[in-house]
Amino acid sequence: MRLSKYLFFTAKEVPADTELISHKLMLKAGLxxxxxxxxxxxxxxxxxxxxKIISIVxxxxxxxxxxxxxxxxVQPAELWKKTGRWDEYGQELLRFQDRKGSWxxxxxxxxxxxxxxxxxxxxxxxxxxxxxYQIQIKFRDEPRPRGGVIRSREFWMKxxxxxxxxxxxxxxxxxxxxxxxxxxxxxxxxxxKVVEAESGPIGGDVSHEFISLAPNGEDRIVECDSxxxxxxxxxxxxxxxxxxxxxxxxLEEVNTPDVKTVDEVANFLxxxxxxxxxxxxxxxxxxxxxxxxxxDHQVNEDKLKKLVKLEELNLAPDELIYENIGVEVGxxxxxxxxxxxxxxxxxxxxxxxxxxxxxxxxxxFINVNPGRDFSPEIIGDIRYVLxxxxxxxxxxxxxxxxxxxxxxxxxxxxxxxxxxxxxxLDQKGxxxxxxxxxxxxxxxxxxxAIIEQNNDKDGIIWPREVAxxxxxxxxxxxxxxxxxxxxxxxxxxxxxxxxxxxxDVSAGVKFKDSDLVGIPFKVIVGRTFLKEGKIEIKKRGSGxxxxxxxxxxxxxxxxxxQDGE
RNA sequence: CGGGGCGUGGCGCAGUCUGGUUUAGCGCGCUUGCUUUGGGAGCAAGAGGUCGUCGGUUCAAAUCCGACCGCCCCGACCA
Numbered sequence: 130m131r132l133s134k135y136l137f138f139t140a141k142e143v144p145a146d147t148e149l150i151s152h153k154l155m156l157k158a159g160l161x162x163x164x165x166x167x168x169x170x171x172x173x174x175x176x177x178x179x180x181k182i183i184s185i186v187x188x189x190x191x192x193x194x195x196x197x198x199x200x201x202x203v204q205p206a207e208l209w210k211k212t213g214r215w216d217e218y219g220q221e222l223l224r225f226q227d228r229k230g231s232w233x234x235x236x237x238x239x240x241x242x243x244x245x246x247x248x249x250x251x252x253x254x255x256x257x258x259x260x261x262y263q264i265q266i267k268f269r270d271e272p273r274p275r276g277g278v279i280r281s282r283e284f285w286m287k288x289x290x291x292x293x294x295x296x297x298x299x300x301x302x303x304x305x306x307x308x309x310x311x312x313x314x315x316x317x318x319x320x321x322k323v324v325e326a327e328s329g330p331i332g333g334d335v336s337h338e339f340i341s342l343a344p345n346g347e348d349r350i351v352e353c354d355s356x357x358x359x360x361x362x363x364x365x366x367x368x369x370x371x372x373x374x375x376x377x378x379x380l381e382e383v384n385t386p387d388v389k390t391v392d393e394v395a396n397f398l399x400x401x402x403x404x405x406x407x408x409x410x411x412x413x414x415x416x417x418x419x420x421x422x423x424x425d426h427q428v429n430e431d432k433l434k435k436l437v438k439l440e441e442l443n444l445a446p447d448e449l450i451y452e453n454i455g456v457e458v459g460x461x462x463x464x465x466x467x468x469x470x471x472x473x474x475x476x477x478x479x480x481x482x483x484x485x486x487x488x489x490x491x492x493x494f495i496n497v498n499p500g501r502d503f504s505p506e507i508i509g510d511i512r513y514v515l516x517x518x519x520x521x522x523x524x525x526x527x528x529x530x531x532x533x534x535x536x537x538x539x540x541x542x543x544x545x546x547x548x549x550x551x552x553x554l555d556q557k558g559x560x561x562x563x564x565x566x567x568x569x570x571x572x573x574x575x576x577x578a579i580i581e582q583n584n585d586k587d588g589i590i591w592p593r594e595v596a597x598x599x600x601x602x603x604x605x606x607x608x609x610x611x612x613x614x615x616x617x618x619x620x621x622x623x624x625x626x627x628x629x630x631x632x633d634v635s636a637g638v639k640f641k642d643s644d645l646v647g648i649p650f651k652v653i654v655g656r657t658f659l660k661e662g663k664i665e666i667k668k669r670g671s672g673x674x675x676x677x678x679x680x681x682x683x684x685x686x687x688x689x690x691q692d693g694e
Numbered sequence: 695c696g697g698g699g700c701g702u703g704g705c706g707c708a709g710u711c712u713g714g715u716u717u718a719g720c721g722c723g724c725u726u727g728c729u730u731u732g733g734g735a736g737c738a739a740g741a742g743g744u745c746g747u748c749g750g751u752u753c754a755a756a757u758c759c760g761a762c763c764g765c766c767c768c769g770a771c772c773a
Contacts, residue, residue: 140722141721141722141723142705142706142707143706144706144766145706145707146699146700146767147766163765165764165765166764166765166766275766390772407773408773409773410773420772422772426772427772444771444773458773461773486773587733603732605732605733606731607731634731634734634735635730635732635734635735636732636733637732637733638733638735639733639734640732642734644733645734653732655732656732657732665732
């Protein structure tokens with residue numbers, strides 16, 4: 130490839146409001162270009178990287194016997210109505226009508242389609258298990274696309290689906306898929322974590338996410354260095370520290386004029402946040418819910434929803450609270466209220482002598498004791514884990530880290546197959562729903578995730594397997610231009626992927642551009658060649674220079690590329 | 695859903711508050727020529743803009759007012 134003829138450009142400036150390094154570098158290096166909110170064009174260099182990633186994914190999927198297929202990007206609404214997701218999926222599902230007025234959706238995912246297909250074809254236990262996958266575009270009408278290709282509306286995804294007779298078969302495939310993912314992400318040069326996850330709108334019980342570690346990532350995970358426990362923050366648990374058993378003191382009112390927030394109360398009474406009870410009032414389909422957590426904790430609504438088994442859960446508006454509790458927000462507490470369902474976090478139950486709102490203007494109670502002063506209807510884990518909490522498995526101190534979700538595994542069970550009538554017959558001729566799993570990889574966000582972990586002040590440093598090219602031949606000086614062409618043509622005949630920077634610009638520009646784009650090796654033909662007859666190979670990451678004669682160049686490079694892990 | 699910001703050649707920005715010397719500037723990139731050429735070169739000459747759209751105010755609008763469209767950022771309820 131001659132660079133002078135390649136659709137290639139680099140930019141010195143990118144919009145001032147781009148935050149992420151990967152976003153900046155992808156724009157600067159000319160990998161992608163924004164087209165509209167959450168829509169990106171992949172230019173040739175960027176598309177090469179994407180294809181490298183796709184090849185790795187294909188190889189590893191094929192290795193575990195998954196079969197590639199292609200489903201349509203546009204799906205009829207009917208299927209989505211059958212599974213209920215036409216209503217459940219919300220505004221992220223982009224819907225439109227064809228000329229006849231029939232409704233369709235742009236696929237945000239493909240469970241419905243693949244399940245119906247499987248139901249038509251996989252009618253016998255003899256064919257099971259089967260794993261299929263596809264690599265194609267998805268569309269989710271995100272409320273706020275951000276971070277370049279990390280959260281875009283249109284994106285590439287690898288989605289695989291497994292169909293099994295029973296949970297045991299399913300479990301085996303789930304494990305195989307997990308190790309395939311581990312190989313894929315390692316080959317991409319990523320440092321990642323596997324964590325327990327929530328399944329969200331896809332549904333299902335067991336779910337794991339692969340998180341690429343990145344300080345700016347939008348997902349937060351909890352992990353234990355000591356035993357290896359790790360989970361998404363939303364579902365992470367922690368052990369409740371046993372409080373020293375203080376003696377229960379007598380309940381007392383204190384005057385707290387205009388002291389409303391937990392922070393204000395802590396300051397005003399000069400006590401730690403953990404000694405305050407935070408009472409949050411929710412509105413649900415079955416009336417008001419009083420939710421109590423410690424002042425230093427936050428209510429985890431996902432956990433709360435699961436615990437109380439309610440669908441609708443919204444913070445109650447101020448007026449509604451005033452009407453029902455008779456006090457303004459800020460002085461609400463659990464003591465003496467009976468027209469709500471009281472849900473209390475387990476950590477609260479371990480404590481003694483708390484401060485809480487007294488349900489009276491400008492007044493708090495001190496020495497509030499759970500059990501004595503109020504009786505919860507439901508007790509459970511409804512809080513977010515905090516850094517330093519004790520690991521639920523081994524008790525060591527937990528850490529909270531950030532990252533980017535790059536892969537997700539779900540055990541779906543029969544959620545889709547039952548609703549869509551995807552059944553098979555067992556040995557005895559008995560009908561069962563197919564037991565399903567689904568497994569995604571965010572293909573088009575992977576370049577960004579990789580760049581987040583592999584860059585320096587000069588630009589991108591691609592790991593070997595995903596680099597757009599292995600090397601670039603750089604002529605440094607007019608006298609060597611013709612010879613550099615020879616060098617290029619020689620390399621082109623080898624398996625090495627080479628590009629020749631034949632542009633009429635100074636050598637400095639070529640070096641800078643090569644560094645920015647992240648080509649692993651520069652093959653420099655210049656003054657060293659004129660002086661010593663040697664060609665230089667310069668490594669992108671370390672800057673190390675290896676000299677080779679024209680004769681040895683290809684072999685030397687092949688060797689370096691192989692070692693370049 | 696709430697708050698904030700932005701829209702000026704391909705890209706990044708200034709100019710808008712205080713309307714009129716602005717023929718609408720600057721940097722990057724682009725074209726041509728000469729000199730350069732191992733880490734984003736210099737000089738010279740050029741091309742390229744209905745100042746997001748529509749409407750209003752005014753003798754006069756990139757600048758003031760209104761509506762719309764597009765884009766970006768922050769927050770999403772913790773009492």
